[in-house]
Amino acid sequence: MKSGNRRDFLKQSVGGAALAGSAASVSGLPRKKLNIVLYLADEFRGDFIGAAGINSCVKTPNLDSIAQRGVIFTHAVTNQPLCSPSRACMLTGRYSTETSVWKLEVDMRRDLPTSPLYCENKATQQI
Numbered sequence: 561m562k563s564g565n566r567r568d569f570l571k572q573s574v575g576g577a578a579l580a581g582s583a584a585s586v587s588g589l590p591r592k593k594l595n596i597v598l599y600l601a602d603e604f605r606g607d608f609i610g611a612a613g614i615n616s617c618v619k620t621p622n623l624d625s626i627a628q629r630g631v632i633f634t635h636a637v638t639n640q641p642l643c644s645p646s647r648a649c650m651l652t653g654r655y656s657t658e659t660s661v662w663k664l665e666v667d668m669r670r671d672l673p674t675s676p677l678y679c680e681n682k683a684t685q686q687i
Contacts, residue, residue: 596679597626600650602643606634651675 607614611627612634638646640656648654648661651674661668 597630599623599626600647606636 606612608618608620609623609627609632610618610620611624611632638649640646640649640661642664644664644666645656645659645661648659648668649656652659652668652672653675654672656662659668659672660666
């Protein structure tokens with residue numbers, strides 16, 4: 561299991577997709593689509609997953625299996641304690657002052673680039 565921060569994860573994910581796409585285009589093989597699973601849960605502490613190795617009483621075999629094949633964030637924090645503002649910050653990499661999401665049930669600015677749109681655009685671009 562690897563450990564890292566959000567910025568490293570996004571760089572590696574997009575970089576890996578670009579490399580996979582360029583390797584496929586050079587070899588003539590069909591390109592694989594990028595597959596990122598980002599598991600988010602409200603009020604979910606770091607010791608609530610067995611793979612973190614913090615709490616031996618926790619039994620989460622399915623999440624542990626996913627973590628073994630991917631990345632688990634050990635030092636992830638948010639500057640916004642509510643779900644909508646924190647997710648807007650995570651998806652855009654911007655503070656709430658820029659996303660305009662300060663509370664629940666508020667739409668995010670539509671003109672901001674998001675990590676899913678970035679990945680989608682990279683996956684469809686010719687490399």
